[in-house]
Amino acid sequence: xxxxxxxxxxxxxxxxxxxVVLASMQRDGFDCIALSFDYGQRHRVELExxxxxxxxxxxxxxxxxxxxLRAIGASALTSDIPVPKHRSGGSEIxxxxxxxxxxxxxxxxxxxxxxxxxxxxxxxxxxxxxxxYPDCRxxxxxxxARAANxxxxxxxxxxxxxxxWFRVHTPLAALSKTGIVSLGRTLSVDFDLTLSCxxxxxxxxxxxxxxxxxxxxxxxxxxC
Numbered sequence: 352x353x354x355x356x357x358x359x360x361x362x363x364x365x366x367x368x369x370x371v372v373l374a375s376m377q378r379d380g381f382d383c384i385a386l387s388f389d390y391g392q393r394h395r396v397e398l399e400x401x402x403x404x405x406x407x408x409x410x411x412x413x414x415x416x417x418x419x420l421r422a423i424g425a426s427a428l429t430s431d432i433p434v435p436k437h438r439s440g441g442s443e444i445x446x447x448x449x450x451x452x453x454x455x456x457x458x459x460x461x462x463x464x465x466x467x468x469x470x471x472x473x474x475x476x477x478x479x480x481x482x483x484y485p486d487c488r489x490x491x492x493x494x495x496a497r498a499a500n501x502x503x504x505x506x507x508x509x510x511x512x513x514x515x516w517f518r519v520h521t522p523l524a525a526l527s528k529t530g531i532v533s534l535g536r537t538l539s540v541d542f543d544l545t546l547s548c549x550x551x552x553x554x555x556x557x558x559x560x561x562x563x564x565x566x567x568x569x570x571x572x573x574x575c
Contacts, residue, residue, distance in 0.1 A: 391421030528570025
């Protein structure tokens with residue numbers, strides 16, 4: 352790391368998408384702070400994978416923040432609602448959606464970025480293979496970026512420059528899972544250090560049947 356590298360806060364779940372985002376931001380010259388969340392998710396074992404990815408990437412800092420979203424519930428990831436298996440798709444938002452999760456995560460990332468002197472935030476959302484979650488859409492990310500520059504001291508103080516101070520990067524936004532796998536390979540991402548499963552075993556073995564597992568498997572199959 353050098354003093355001239357801009358800092359960025361990267362949301363790191365331990366899954367394949369966020370690992371590729373972290374590698375992408377480092378390739379682009381950012382000194383990265385990784386941010387993970389222990390939010391009461393049933394797949395909490397993913398945090399161990401996040402630690403491994405962060406250690407491999409030698410990030411400046413890896414913060415794991417606790418938020419109890421089980422108190423809110425209403426999701427198969429934060430309550431006793433069964434995780435759907437072998438889902439055939441459809442236009443409905445699946446029960447694995449966690450209410451306002453990306454809004455909460457990005458808000459905390461924004462606070463951390465402002466406190467650490469960073470103006471860049473990165474998140475691994477995409478608008479193709481995203482299971483229908485509304486907080487993965489470009490419209491949401493754009494709206495959050497505008498709010499970030501209105502709601503912060505740094506955003507207001509730098510507003511006179513004409514360019515928004517805080518920027519939200521979504522390097523996977525237009526990629527399918529196949530494209531994400533291909534990009535990760537060019538960036539030398541070790542996918543064995545990642546977990547993409549909504550219902551893994553305590554030891555981190557993926558179920559192979561949930562949406563996240565099926566999309567991951569499809570991505571690797573098509574990228575061969």
